[in-house]
Amino acid sequence: MSAPPQWVKNLKPSGTPSSEVLEQERNKSNVNADSLSTFLFTKEGRDRKQRVLKTLQGEKVFDKSQNYFAGRIDRFETALARAKKLAQIHSRESWTQEERVVANELISEPGPYGLHESMFLITLRDQGTPEQHEKFLRPAEQYKYIGCYAQTELGHGSNVRGLETTATWNPDDKTFTIHSPTLTSSKWWIGSLGRTANHAVVMAQLIINGKGMGPHPFVVQIRDLQTHQPLENVYVGDIGPKFGYNTMDNGYLLFNKVKVPHISMLAKFSGVDPKTNQYVKPASASLVFGTLTWVRSTIVLQSGGVLARGVTIATRYCAVRHQFQDRDAPEWHKGENQVLNYTTVQIRLLPLLATTFALHFTGKGMMALYGANQKKMSQDVGKVGGAQRGAGPEETNAGSDLLADLHATSCGLKSLASFTAVEGLEVCRRACGGHGYSSFSGIGPWYADYLPTATWEGDNYMLTQQVARYLLKSARSVLKGNEPTNDTTAILSNFLQKQDTGAAFDVLGNDSDVVAAFAWRSAFLTFAALKHRDEQKRSWNSLLVDFYRLSRAHSQYMVVKNFYETLQSASTDLDVETTGIMHKLFRLYALHTLEQEASEFYTSSAVTVRQIELARISTVMKLLEEIRPHAVKLVDSWEFPDWQLDSSLGRYDGKVYEDMFYRASELNPLNKVTVDPYPDSPTLFKQNDAGAMKAKL
Amino acid sequence: MSAPPQWVKNLKPSGTPSSEVLEQERNKSNVNADSLSTFLFTKEGRDRKQRVLKTLQGEKVFDKSQNYFAGRIDRFETALARAKKLAQIHSRESWTQEERVVANELISEPGPYGLHESMFLITLRDQGTPEQHEKFLRPAEQYKYIGCYAQTELGHGSNVRGLETTATWNPDDKTFTIHSPTLTSSKWWIGSLGRTANHAVVMAQLIINGKGMGPHPFVVQIRDLQTHQPLENVYVGDIGPKFGYNTMDNGYLLFNKVKVPHISMLAKFSGVDPKTNQYVKPASASLVFGTLTWVRSTIVLQSGGVLARGVTIATRYCAVRHQFQDRDAPEWHKGENQVLNYTTVQIRLLPLLATTFALHFTGKGMMALYGANQKKMSQDVGKVGGAQRGAGPEETNAGSDLLADLHATSCGLKSLASFTAVEGLEVCRRACGGHGYSSFSGIGPWYADYLPTATWEGDNYMLTQQVARYLLKSARSVLKGNEPTNDTTAILSNFLQKQDTGAAFDVLGNDSDVVAAFAWRSAFLTFAALKHRDEQKRSWNSLLVDFYRLSRAHSQYMVVKNFYETLQSASTDLDVETTGIMHKLFRLYALHTLEQEASEFYTSSAVTVRQIELARISTVMKLLEEIRPHAVKLVDSWEFPDWQLDSSLGRYDGKVYEDMFYRASELNPLNKVTVDPYPDSPTLFKQNDAGAMKAKL
Incomplete structure (x- = not known):
């Protein structure tokens, strides 16, 4: 030292x-990184980031220099100090929600108020009555109540219906008894619960007169407001160290027959009538349902930036790092070669560079779709039936066509996008050679914190069933002769009409044909799965692997389509040269994906074996060569401040070794x-x- | 608490x-886990493990209960205490080297003596003269000198020839000056160096009379034997936290013109004659070269067990964990389903279960080959030219056909096996759902510690060039009409003869045909690459991606072949039912791999598109169903003690939640x-x- x-x-x-x-x-490189940044984030967004960055850098508590060294308890303590300071600044500077989000991104570490500030407040707001807003939401907004969202249990993750915690209605004194009947009913993984929260929204099986009414949310105080000690008959603590996310106190929670008053059950959508002791059925759960779709869409949008951090670090380091000589280099040029010049490095990094943009544009497309849907829904409220967290509209007979499409899209894309980011980050880390393993690379810790995204908000494997279910339903509708009502039914219908004459897509020469080939493959797999299920009557379980592939194929189609359409409308914002490179990135993403998934493309007759061969040995390799000179400028356009990356290898000025x-x-x-x-x-x-x-x- | x-x-x-x-x-399940264990590890090996386990469990210092909680400095301190105790026990109990290896595997954490006990001692022994053995090896064996192996530098990893540290011969006083001319010349990543070692074997560019003679090893004292403070003009320390391996003090090291005596240069193979001041050329470096091949073979052998830990944990937990209902289950059977019954879980875990055995048998095959080669080499010493660490025999005109084959095989298999284990462990972690993210799963920490294996002893991407170079050379030899001299030239020759008539492998019906199909694909890719290089004169760099694929294909062939051949000879050791299941595992590994790499198989005409379709939708799915009931018994046969796994999820008794x-x-x-x-x-x-x-x- x-x-x-x-x-x-x-x-x-x-x-x-x-x-x-x-x-x-x-x-x-002639790429205009500045205008590309504005195209990606808008001028306003870029200014906001610089403004917030300056504020944070002015506070000692946000100094990152010991982040990689500190042990868990010390890291958690620092994270708590940061959370407090952030709440103070938020209030002092009257930050907007957007500014707060940017601050969190720049700090890049989960904090002990994380679940209070997101799920606790959102749930109170969206599922509470005006009376409950007064009682719970107001003190929560003032950090008098600090809360969390206690849903998953030791024995139950994705399967919300299987939750074991009970909330039994007591007609005599008009209370609920919250109880944990088993060890597996312990709430588990609950962010901000372990050490920080004094309240929890607890999801529990409502029981009225001996009859189970399914999981409902209850607001329960768990710690004393003064001493912060657990209340009687509440057992609560931190669940211990994790692969990442160690600045967060994920917790466990058990109740031994704790009584709470009638007002504790969040009653906007359903409740218990204290006079009749009868259950009041949910009027509409579409807003709750919308929140989940919104969360998944956010994951899709963020995935591009998540991956871009790794790609930025690896690209800069591989440009700076020299290693070995090019075997064929002429004598006068025998120095060590930039690692980024090796094709084995390019084939790993440049398709991922293209992917960062592909995911970003897809996420933006999703958010736009979500906005349109919210607008439509506010007119339709009441038409849609109740839906539980994690359950799809097919299961609840939801009627809205747009809603169903959006739900399926968000499930499939969440799965694809988060896996792509997770796996891509590890590829970036490896591309940094030995130094990628150092915490100072900045990739490992980032990867470790991001990893749970593949599991939460719907496990990435489980979710694909939702997509398959929706596609099968759409295919049945098309087979019945119904007119297409959205893009999904349109591509299915198009496939049905042309499947006999076959496809002849010019994927190597024509960009819109590439998009069409992805649509064709998705439709082909949909009808193949439908045949297995409806004609051959195969079991649902035996088809899960096919459904996973189908969801992946359909989601890749949507990414390719979003990337393509974004570039079609980009010409007014970007100069010719930058647009030209973006088109090459589109082709690289699409053709590299096509080549990786070759099997499905030729089986569907979307392309020929020869086309795939050519894509691999010629087109993709040529694109790598053409994009290579622009790689550093392209990652610059993501505009990550060094402070955010906190990486020796990814420094903007290249001073890696120092x-x-x-x-x-x-x-x-x-x-x-x-x-x-x-x-x-x-x-x-x-x-x-x-x-x-x-x-x- | x-x-x-x-x-x-x-x-x-x-x-x-x-x-x-x-x-x-x-x-x-009728699988005989006991006899399968003996088949995998021998009776003697199993007894040894139990014996060593008992000794370790009797010592308080090896208690693992705080491993997942402690911060870096505390973990390092504990690891040092363990290393000391282990050295004491080793001496006290007169442990064999094998017992020591087992102890390390059971403890499962890198320790501060790690590099002293491996590379430091081995290098002194193999590259030192008898005089140097007296001066350096004896005190090192008694832990008076504690050492490390300082090769890689801040600016140079795989490329040993690019090392910058110099050792300049001083004819006047018969000394060498060890010097670090730049910041990038700082030794970096050197295990046991950061805080522990007082000596280092330093790889430095030997300079005699202004002329560079390439990198050579020097023994240099770096810390005082009493105070343990760095000697003058030595700057040394720990390089900081890493993704894993944090119980090890990987270090940096710089020299400011430090003089060392003539005896410091390890002189078994080459040296400086102090009388003439002339360089003495290496007589033979084949033993050094052999060490590297041995290290890579060890990595292949270990990879099966490394992966098996993850597979054991995930399989047991997925058998115990119940989640959701089977959608098609009859009413009377509507309880939650074991997660292991879902085909999306089976398709991830069961092929990996098959892979653990495939890699284990392949590793054993490699070690046998290595033993045979060592025997042969001891007769051939002197015929083979000098070789540097990391360089292949092609580059050094090594003559031995067996040596070249072994070298290429070890490179390709090291790359494939370590990547397979790394990626497989992450698949296992995810299969455990949310709890896989907890440190208590035991998979994350294990994965993090194993990860550098993909980079060290030859970066997994770089290494594949060695395989390609060897295959191209073999193909040229076959094309010239030379008779096959080993299996590689035999399969190339066979392909050449039959290429026109084509292949018609019955991969779905005949096991030996599966092996032949893998050989065919490897040969096809070899001749395709040869055409690109020799006929089309394409640049080496433009072919690196093809070489990577080629190496992977050839290595997969070797794994399939080893698995197949092991089972052919297993019938005397295993009962019929166990052998039957092992055959199914062989088919699952081979056909699942074939389906994953479908593109290359049909392009080479080894199989038809229809066969791949059938493999995927029918054969593989059927094998999953047949193997499923035996999964728990099969992982039992790996016989990991709970103490070794240190995993809540992987407990033998299934008491996961408790x-x-x-x-x-x-x-x-x-x-x-x-x-x-x-x-x-x-x-x-x-x-x-x-x-x-x-x-x-």
Whole structure:
């Protein structure tokens, strides 16, 4: 931890300074990173980010320099300090919700108020009556009540209907008894619960007069407002360390017959009439249902940026890093080669670079669709039946065609997008070679924190059933001769009409044909699955693997389509050269995906084997070569501040080695200890006495 | 951390007790897990494991209960205590090397003596002269010198020739000057160096009379033997936290013109004659070369067990865990279904279960090949030219056909096997749903520690060039009409003869045909690559992606072949039923791989599109159904003690929920702190005064 001696300070990295290398990279590309940034985020969004960044950097508590070193308890304590400060700034600066979101993105670490500020407040707002707003929401907004959303249990994750916690109505004193009958009924994984919250929205099986009415939300106080100790007959704590997300206190929670008053049951949609002791049926759950779709759409939108962090870091480092010589290089050019020039690196990073944009545009498309749907729904409220968290509209006989399409789309895309980001980040980490394994790469910790996205808000495998169910239903409708009502039924109908004459898509020459080929494959797989289910009467379980593939295929079609359509309308915002490169990125994403999924494309006769061969050995390789010179400029357009990336390898100025060395030698607390290395010596650290060793042995 | 109240202690998980569920699983399968274990590990190996396990469990220092909670410095301190104790036991009990290896596997955490006990001792032994053995090896064996192997640098990983550290010969005083001329020349990632070692084998560019002679090994003292402080002009420390491996002190090291005597250069193979000041050329480096092949073969052998830990944990938990109902289940059977019954879970876990055996048998095959080669080499020493660490025999004109084949095989299989294990572990973690993300799953920490295997001992992408180079060379030889000399040239030759008539492999009906189809595809890709390189004169760089695929294809062929051949000879050791299931696992591994890589198989005409379709929709699905009832018994045969797995989810007795709950509520130190949750309060933890918050803000 002491500063290095002068002779070490005098050392410089060998070769061309990395900052010059990146400058050269930037100079040789005509991509306009600035206008591309504006196209991605709008001028207003970019300004907002800079403004919030400046505020955060001015506060000592947000200093990141010890983030990678600290242990769990210390990290949690720091995260709590940050959460408090953030709440203070929010109030002091009268931040908008958008500014708060940007602040969270820049800080890039989950915090102990996370679930209070999202699910707790949202649930109180959306599912509470005006009276409940007064009683619960107001104090919660003022952080007098700090809450969480307690749904999943030790024994039940995705399957909400299987929850075991009960809320039994007591007609005598007009209360509910909240109870945990088994060990597996313990609430588990509940963010902000472990140490922070004093209230919880508890999802519990409502029981009236011995009859189960399904899971409903109850507001329950769990800790004393002064001492912060658990209330009587409440057992609550932190569930322990996780692969990531360790700045958050995910918790467990058990109740031993705790009584709460009638007002505790959030009653906007359903409730118990205290006079008749009868259940009041839900009028409409479409708003709740909409929230889930909105959450999934947000995941899709974020996935592009999540992946782009890894791609930015890996691309910059691979441009800076020189290793080995090109085997065929002429004698006069025998220096070590930039790693980014190797095709094995390009084939890993550049399709992912294209994917970042593909996912971003798809997410924006989803949000637009969601907005349109909300508008429509506000006119339709009352037509749609009740729906539970996690259940699809097919199961609840929802009528809205747009809603069903949006629901299925959000499920399929959430699954595809989050897996793509998760797997892509690991590819980026590996592309950084050995240094990718260091926490200072900034990729590993980010990956670890993002990972649960593949499981929460609907497990990525489970969700694909929703997509398949919707596609099968749409296919049945088309087979009956119904007119197409949306894009999904349109592509199914188109396939039906042309399947006999066959497809002849010019995927290598024509961009709209590429989109059509993806649509064709999706429709082909839909009708194949329908045949298995309806004609061959195969069991649902035996088809799950096919459904997963179908969902993936359909979602890839939507990504390709969104990317294509965004570029069609981009010409007014971007210059010709930048647009040209974006079109190449579109083709790279589409043709690389097509080649990866070759089997399904030729089986469906969407393309020929020869076309796939050509896509692989010629078109994709040529696109890599054409995009390579613009890679650094393209990641620049994502405009991540160094402060956000917190990565030695991904620095904008390329000073990779200086930064790695500085963090290791001057920030690393382990270098404070001097060990006693000999096996027979009882001392471990020379600073301690022999007691430490004794205690361990 | 306090024990839960009585009402919590009284709680039990709902449903059938998990231990009964696992017992039922074990009862319904006829697989003989016991004889399968012996077949995998031998009786002697199994006994050894039990013996060592008992010794370790008797020592308090090896208690694992706080492993997942402790921060880095504490974990490192504990790891040091364990390393010391292990060295003491080793000496006390006169352990064999095999017993020591088993102990490390059971402890399952890298330790500060790791590189001392492996690369430091091995290098001294294999590359030192008898005089150097006296001076360096003896004190090292007695832990008076504690060392490491300092090769990679901040700026150079795989490319050993690019190392920047210099060792300049001083004819006047017969010394070498070890020097770090740049920041990038800092040694980096060196295990056991950061805090522990007092000596290092330093790989440095030897310079004699201004002329570079390439990298050579030097033994250099770096810390004082008494104070353990760095010597003058040595700058050394720990490189900081990593994604995993945090019980190890990977270090950095810089020298400012440090003089070392003539004896410091390890001189078994080459050296400097102090009288003439001339370089003495290496006589033979085949033993060094052999070590690398041995290390890679070990990685292949271990990969099966590495993956099997994840598969064991996920399989047991998915058998115990019940979630959702089977959609088609009859009314009388409407309980929640075992997760392992869902085909989306089976398609992820069961092929990986098959893979664990495939890799294990392949590793054993590699070790046998290595043994045969060592025997042969001891007769051939002197025929083979010098080879550098990381360089292949093609580059050094090595003559031995067997050696070249073994080298290429070890490169390709190391790449395939370690990637398969890495990716498979993440699949297992996800198959555990939300709980897979908890450290208590045991998969995440294990994955994180194993991950660097994909990068070290040859980056998994880089290595595939060695395989391609060897296959191209073999193909050229076959094209010239040379007789096949080994299996590789035999399959290439066979392909050439039959290429025109084509293949008609009965992959769905005949096991040996499956192996032949894999060989055919590998040969097809080899000749395709050869055409690109030799006829079309395409650049090496443009072919790297094809080479990667080629290496993967060839390695998969070797795995399939090893699995097949092992089963051919297994009939005497295993009963009919167990052998039958093993054959099904072979088919599952082979056909699932074939289906995943379908594109290459049909392009090579090894199989038809229809066969692949059938493999996917019928054969593989049927195999899943047939293997499913034996899954728990099959993972039992890997015989991991619970102590080794250290996993709530993977417990042999299935008491998943009790164990999760116990660790969270009674072992978790975060539950000792009470937070002050309000944003405007300056206190963070109620135990501390307001100073803690103040310091953070």
